[in-house]
Amino acid sequence: MKILKSLLLIFFTWLGLMFIEVTPTAAAQKHVLLVYDSQNSATQSYKKIDSLQRLLTSHQLSVKTIAESQYRSGMLRTNKYAGVITMVNWPQNPINNRQFQRDRQTFSGIKLHIGGILTRQEASQIGGRFTTLHHQQLTLIDSRRNSQLLPFTSTMTVFKKDDSKRTESFGTLTTQEANQRKFVDGVVRQHFGYLPFYSTDTLNLQIVSQLIAALFQTKSGKHQPLLTITNVTPYSNLKLLNQLSRDLYEQGIAFAVSTTTVETNTELSAFKQFTKVLRNIETRNGIIFLKTPIVSAYQSDQSKLNQLMVAELTSLGQNHVFPVGISTDGFWNQDALYRNQGLKVADHVLLLPNSQKKHQLASEGNSQVFKQSYYALAGNHLLTVQHQRKTAFQTPTAITFSMPTTRVGLRDLERKVSRLSYRWFNPQTQLTSQIEFGSANYQYRQGNYFLNGSLVDVTQAGSKQPRPIADQSMTGTLNHFFKFESHVLIILFTAIFIVLLIFIVIGRRIYVRMFKN
């Protein structure tokens, strides 16, 4: 009996442990502090900061961004952050925040320095010989011998190749002189890292991505890129979009579409037309990312954005269009309101570069990490890389092309896609995602769509078509009275008017007759 009891006890303990293990552990999330010196509008460095924020998020690193001048003592603590990244965008104008430098020195986590002004201490931590180049145009070459000519740089501190095993190097920079000199691009030694520059160009991004993966030891694998058509709206040329999806389907290319939608007027036939084209995409091995709306004014009312997202998702779902994730400008994930009310519904997020002038950069709290965040890479940039090899990416990456507006543009796009000879990500075999909001749950598994757990046939339009809403009267009876009153008065006046005219005619006759007599 005792044995049975103890066996039962062991069994239940094991059962309990299983449940404990199933719940996700929040502690696994790594936080990174990104400190930049300036947004340097002259060189559009805010784009670099935005790009790095998105890249870190796609590496499953939650990033908090702060300007060095805003840094206060004690913000950088080892128990709070796994690492700190210093980004120098304006080396000509150094900001020396002593508090930050002191805290960074004592910080025992991972440290990465990007850009100029490498302090002597930082240099010694990385070790090896370094030199400063002046007025050079360099060529960047990665380990697969893909190369790209970089823009002219005035000053750059670079490390010479060190063959010792203690340092790890990423990418090679060569000068354009007669006797080429070679330097390394990214360097990692233990938990110190250095990058001489940051650019949003493709090749460099891949090197940065490899460096981050090595430095922060993130679970990066080999990710095939997702072909994505961006800037689709309900007002896009739907014929072209339909044509594009058909052409890609016939070429066997899986793809995603990032589209905005409307909150109101979803009962109109124009909306039916729009969702029909999106349904076609769903049946042609395409997936839909719902793009977050354009922000035209800051809305302090928290619930309004959530209501909008729910309304948009609901109206799409009613027409059997089930987005697999949310696509958004990078700043949404850096702003508490947009992040909490707009992005939390999805577990797959596609992070696009910021497109709005008013929202070049946001930095509010820690960015959210999703099950998978795709870093959006402009397809046109990729075409400038020489010796393009079929490379896989370190993190989930979306290669984006803007929706064409003309037939010529469509052909051009298709040509570009065929030139990029990638093995594209295939959602049908590789993607499982879900969106949860209110009481509804949209799931995508192996090419099938599920609404609250039950399979939905997306070849058919939704059966639950929203009924046209009747005009609501504000104050029913009173309104009727006024309407009635209007009619009565019109009739009355018309009658009086006619009588008046008759009288005038009669009066005139009498008047004329007076003279006749």
Next chain:
Amino acid sequence: MKRLTKYISPALFATILCAIIAGYLLFVPPVNGLADNGDFLQTLSQNGLNRIDTRNLSYFNYVIEKFHIMHFYNETAVPIYSSQFLFIQAAIEINKLFLSSQIFDIRFLGLIYYLFFLGAIYLLTRSLTAPNRNFRNYLVSLIVVFVFGDTSNTLTFNSFYPEAGTFILMLYCFALFLLIARKLVKHDRLTTGAFFAVSLLLIAADYHNVPLTFALLLMSLGLLFSFQRHLAWVYILVAMVGLIGMGGLVHHTVAARYQSLNKYQAFTHGVLQTQEPSSKVMAGQISSQYALMKGNDYYPNTYSAILPNSKYVHEHLIHKLNAAWVVGYYVKHFDQFSHLLDDAAKNVMQIRIQSVGNYPVGARRSPGAHTQYFSGYSLLMKSFYPRKYAFNLLIAGAFLVIYVIGMVNSFRKRDSRDMMKFFLVLGLLTIVVVLPITTIISYGTYNLSRNMFPVAISLNLLLVLLIADAVNYRLWGSAVQRDQQEVKTQK
């Protein structure tokens, strides 16, 4: 009683009453006015003023009394001019003289408008009642106070909305014209000059007033009757060309700046305002997808699928829209157009800007609270005035019949001056009939009640004119002789 009427004419009587009623509203705390709905920004920056408090609270809900006066280079100014700025600049100068060179108090603007308004009331009542001083004409002056002293009109004085200028200038136009028509002024030429000057200011007060040019031109035609000499005709014709020029100028400078906005909203708030617009808008290479923009604003409040002022929308929608397209659309869908005209008629008597509050923060009223003080007439009209465009057409027809008969009678008596009154009525009726049409075509139903403001003022002016003519027995034609007889008997 007789002694009283000797010193206080009906005109003076109305002016004193209005001075008391409006003075209490505007200057005795709590100061009443209209809150900012966001429209102030442009006017403020053009006049070197800016808001002290830019928090959200101060928009819509509460009247702002104090503004900063800019002291350095005004970088926000754009080349937009309005005759309203004359009033504002005068107010700022007086403010600097008496109060402060740093802070501007809105009541100084209220004061400027108030003084001009009292002048307008005096001239208006005089043009309607003089030279009679009997009970009936005091009644007319009371009606004038009841109609034009209404809070809905005078509240605009403590605000930067252009309605204040439009209201006052319309009263002046009417009064000056009627004074000439009724031979109540000694200096005809001076008064005619003043009439044209005021007309120019009226057109320049707000670009929505450009259609009034047409009405003013019709009225000016009447002036040709009052002057017999050819030289005077030349002057009047030159002045008429001036009116046209001013209308064109305002249209090309100010209205052109808002062209995209107005085209877009005429589309989303006008053309698309029907049950199922998707297939109807297909004509003219406009994609039926744009039906989804139904009811959208050019500057969306918070979020939108696409920005209306983006390059894409300009290229694919706004550039393809023009007045001819809109007119063509409404010709094809006349039912919809007549519905929209009824919408316009519904808004004719909604004079007060409903979305904004009337009290300052200090008054401890609820946000966006409205004052009910002396607004009997506007409430009455708001509730009971018929909401059909056809009704306005009927009124126009009735007025035309009455005043055509009057004109024919005057013509028989060779009283060319009295014929001018017909042109006055014709001008006002043009506003009543034509303005809703041009408004729907150029702006859609957006801001409809504010765009219908001149229609309301015209109807009110017609009403008091009719009453004044009826009680003085001059409805059906020349009554100058009778007036003079009455004055003689009174003496």
